């Protein structure tokens with residue numbers, strides 16, 4: 164029997180709370196479907212800093228490189244806001260992304276019909292919305308050198324006497340591989356890719372546009388490709404998000420645009436994400452899964468967190484890392500059923516009412532519905 | 534009698550069309566209020582490229598540095614999409630910003646009540662919305678060196694063999710001066726500034742945060758200051774834009790976030806902007822005014838463009854460059870009246886109807902209402 168190895172990194176804030184609910188789902192699959200998961204758990208972010216003095220221990224990093232998949236909760240929180248840059252909780256997450264080489268970050272922005280009214284956008288603009296943002300995750304200004312804050316004391320024009328530098332750097336190879344991921348995904352969806360950059364002001368954006376076009380023309384001529392400046396992209400996402408199918412963009416634009424897109428749907432507590440790398444020996448991609456929401460310090464420890472985003476992230480793991488597509492469907496259907504039954508964590512409670520439940524009760528309901 | 538010098542740069546697409554309507558307004562003030570404007574006109578963008586082979590002639594640049602204010606229409610269009618980077622229409626605009634040292638770009642995102650239904654957001658989320666984004670405009674990744682596309686042929690890992698580089702670079706002095714502009718503006722509004730960056734992943738963002746905080750603590754302790762990561766900022770703009778008063782952010786984030794904010798209001802054809810620099814000999818800031826909308830090639834030459842954004846940009850010029858606040862009020866009131874009367878260019882025509890007018894008729898109506 165194959166075992167499916169999974170490293171759980173609950174992290175900070177509501178991370179541990181939502182992860183407890185995923186554990187229930189895993190147990191159910193083990194008990195009822197005879198699927199053997201080999202689950203280990205470790206620290207990341209502020210929780211790791213508290214123990215090790217850094218946001219990701221080397222042993223945890225090594226472990227992440229061994230398993231079939233990593234499931235991460237969330238990192239960061241006000242307690243860590245004043246830490247030095249090099250040990251901030253976020254550095255743990257960035258190290259995982261970089262060393263696992265997870266270059267394609269898949270962020271679906273989907274509007275669940277039951278929740279369309281939570282959007283600040285009109286129902287008719289977001290109902291049925293289903294777009295997928297593919298964000299490059301291992302390069303760009305997040306990782307480019309040189310970087311840092313330097314003294315600029317010799318410059319009399321510079322009141323304050325310092326200079327802050329970061330470098331946006333992309334190779335054609337880095338662009339091509341994430342473009343391929345986007346085209347592959349589009350083929351399974353509506354066959355359309357829109358690539359976003361600022362080729363009108365940045366040379367790295369010109370390279371981005373040319374390489375995406377190259378991959379299209381040479382390998383995916385059958386997929387519809389368009390290009391858009393990222394500022395216009397932000398506008399169009401607000402104006403008429405349903406015009407998009409798959410969006411592919413760089414690390415920094417992807418960070419901003421995918422958060423805006425997630426918020427459009429009104430379903431922030433519901434949105435999963437997958438970060439995928441190159442195929443491992445078993446043929447499946449190196450992978451980390453995370454809810455799109457953050458550590459939500461304001462509601463931590465109150466039983467208010469919605470575990471669905473993390474549970475749906477595990478569903479993505481079932482599909483992409485364990486080749487358990489039918490089980491992923493089953494889990495997603497269970498979530499849909501619970502929502503259709505009116506079961507609601509605090510963030511989902513609207514004027515039309517519903518059955519209010521805690522984080523833990525939501526987990527139980529989903530397991531019951533399996 | 535003081536004369537007020539103005540350089541008009543209509544640019545491309547609908548730029549010339551909307552500028553014709555501003556001319557009517559200027560004529561009205563000359564004839565009826567005895568205000569002497571010394572108006573000159575020149576080329577920028579694609580129009581300048583067609584004549585000079587570059588998007589801004591040196592004489593035009595020199596002229597821009599002499600006048601009290603510049604009013605620009607829009608630059609760019611499909612005819613120029615394949616031009617070399619160095620002569621793209623946008624380079625003309627960027628040269629003006631840089632050489633006039635227009636470091637503070639003021640982009641109001643205001644929802645006009647009559648137009649609230651044009652927003653893709655719910656009326657209750659955007660009605661009465663009035664936020665001001667102050668974008669740094671002369672530095673950051675738009676201008677940082679090194680930059681370019683280079684061969685990377687020696688790197689066997691790099692399929693495609695090229696690398697694209699841009700540099701995000703901010704000095705403390707550059708950050709402080711735009712922060713001061715934001716705090717000054719906040720004092721005349723709701724006294725709140727929110728600064729946005731990615732200090733969790735970029736050192737230039739850390740410097741940004743520290744310097745804005747420094748200006749606050751040392752010079753504007755009475756203004757409320759908060760900090761937000763730019764990705765969360767994008768989310769919050771979509772979720773509940775009315776939580777903001779003044780937002781201050783860097784050149785690239787400002788580009789994306791201000792476009793998203795403008796689109797929230799549903800009033801894109803209505804939004805003016807001002808780009809301000811250091812005081813000139815006359816004590817008033819070096820300044821360029823522009824509508825927020827672009828060159829709109831799809832409707833160029835059809836009499837469909839809405840001239841209001843450009844006319845309101847001229848109203849900002851009256852206020853900030855000519856010290857003619859009362860005249861600015863008068864012009865803004867005339868625009869309000871025309872809208873209240875139901876006069877509508879195509880972009881403003883909703884289900885509730887109204888009197889459809891062309892670009893030129895809208896200009897006439899506004900002049901009549903003066």
Ligand SMILES: CC(C)[C@H](C(=O)O)[C@@H](O)C(=O)O
Nearest residue numbers: 239253256257418733734764
């Ligand atoms: C926590 C932070 C480092 C991260 C990022 O900027 O990538 C987050 O915003 C995200 O989008 O996953």
Ligand SMILES: CC(C)[C@H](C(=O)O)[C@@H](O)C(=O)O
Nearest residue numbers: 363364394609623626627788
């Ligand atoms: C036209 C382009 C160079 C410009 C920019 O990126 O700044 C535009 O998007 C803007 O916001 O004024």
